[in-house]
Amino acid sequence: MRTSVGIIGAGPAGLLLSHLLHTQGVDTVVLELRDRGYVERRQRAGILEQATVDVLRASGAGERMDRQGLPHHGVELRFDRRSHRIDFPSLTDGRSVTVYAQTEVVKDLIALREAAGGTVLFEAEALSVDGVDTAAPSIRYRHDGAEHTLDCDLVVACDGFHGIGRRAVPEGVLTVSERTYPFSWLGVLADVPPSCEELIYAHHERGFALHSMRSPQVSRLYLQVDPDDTVENWPDERIWDELDTRFAVDADWRLARGPITEKSITPMRSFVAEPMRHGRLFLAGDAAHIVPPTGAKGLNLAVADVTLLARAIGRWAADRDESLLDAYSETALRRVWRAEHFSYTMTTLLHPAPGEGEFDRRLRLSHLRYLASSPAGSATLAENYVGLPVV
Known part of the structure; x- marks a missing residue:
């Protein structure tokens, strides 16, 4: 099988990237280790930043979120047996957050890819990513009891902290910073x-x-x-x-x-692996960075990553302009490190x-x-x- 962009992982990052690229006419195949039921049940984050909400709405993935999500205009800090409310809109030019579980985001995105005829292979175990230093990378995977090869122009690893994507980067290329x-x-x-x-x-x-x-x-x-x-x-x-x-x-x-x-x-834990690109392989979401959940940043960083990637890949596919692909890692890491600092501060503070x-x-x-x-x-x-x- 061949596709333009091979995506490992059908979490919110991989599914959203596939959907955003579909809207630009770019072909993708998503490989997911787990079965569909597991993916749609697993509990993860539930706080969506304003920018995440805006991306989902603009992409056509926000209809159910707007009906069922819970807009929140502040948070409450409690200490010394007293409550203190932080009002978001008055402090951020009207911006807020929305409570909408990651499981529901995933269900919405799977439904969109299914309706569009997109290829999402569940119970497809990615075994290796090969040729990332060439113009023709590939993903070797196991599906329905047999091994297959997915030939790609680009590979994006959205397969989480324990996935194979980051391990496909040659030894000595990545710099890892972490705290437990x-x-x-x-x-x-x-x-x-x-x-x-x-x-x-x-x-x-x-x-x-x-x-x-x-x-x-x-x-x-x-x-x-x-x-x-x-x-x-x-x-x-x-x-x-x-x-x-x-x-x-x-x-x-x-x-x-x-x-x-x-x-x-x-x-x-806090964890950052950089750069987030090597050759034709790109890392996104938890494959590249982990934040403690205190700051509610994990899902939102993943969405920010693939929003950048979708724009960069779209330009590359349209006119072979690689400038945004070349800038992806540096651009994404600026937000990653800001979120790492905020999450660290909230964690050590509380x-x-x-x-x-x-x-x-x-x-x-x-x-x-x-x-x-x-x-x-x-x-x-x-x-x-x-x-x-x-x-």
Whole structure:
């Protein structure tokens, strides 16, 4: 089989890139290791920046998002048993975010590719990427029990942190920068209406907590836990009790409880591999960078990457102008490093580190009070959270 652009990974990055290229008349084939049901069920991010919302709408992928997504015009910081709201529109020239689960974005994009007759091969295991230093790269993959070769003009790896795409870059080419944090998140889905209208980021001496939501009927909540902790240590009642403690405020507010339907523990890491291009191979999304989820940047960075790539590939396909392809890595990395810094700041600001002393605790509280009370501090948080239009 042959195509213009071979894409590894049918997450939001790979699917959106395929869709955006289709609208420009560029042929693609998407290879996905997992089956369609798994891809459409896996729980990931749920906060869409203004720019992500705009891209989905402009591409024709936003109809269901506009019906079911939950626009949010701020977030709430909780510390010292008090609440402090950060208002986004007044601080960012009217920009906001939308709560719409990544699973739903993926469903929408799969439906669009299916309706357009696009080729998305599920349960297709990419085995190797060959010839990336030539004008004729290829992807060797296994599908329906047999090995095949997909010949391409370009290859884009949207196959996540553990995928084969990044490993196809020759040794010594990539520079890797990373940090592992000394805590993890216990995340739960609960069949109970959210106890808040906007996300709550809570700092507590026992650890961080986050109240988010997936819909008006489903809550998404997180607790800071030790990196070696297990979900077996967290029966439902203990989870609700700990959330109650960390969200507590000196006001009339109550955390609603309900059946917990899913539990998982997510490690916290920062990771950047650069450059994001080698020869005819391009890296996008988690294949090139990971952020801790505190800043809600992972999905949005992936969308920003493939939006850049779609524009660059479209120009190359139309008139063989490679200037945007040549600039892709440098352009994308400017936003990546801005998001890495914001995510690092939010993470270290809100999470007590194991064994830290009183000095560190007081510094953190001082920073939180500044963000909550200073218009300049609030604006910095707000504009990074909703997404900077230009970096």
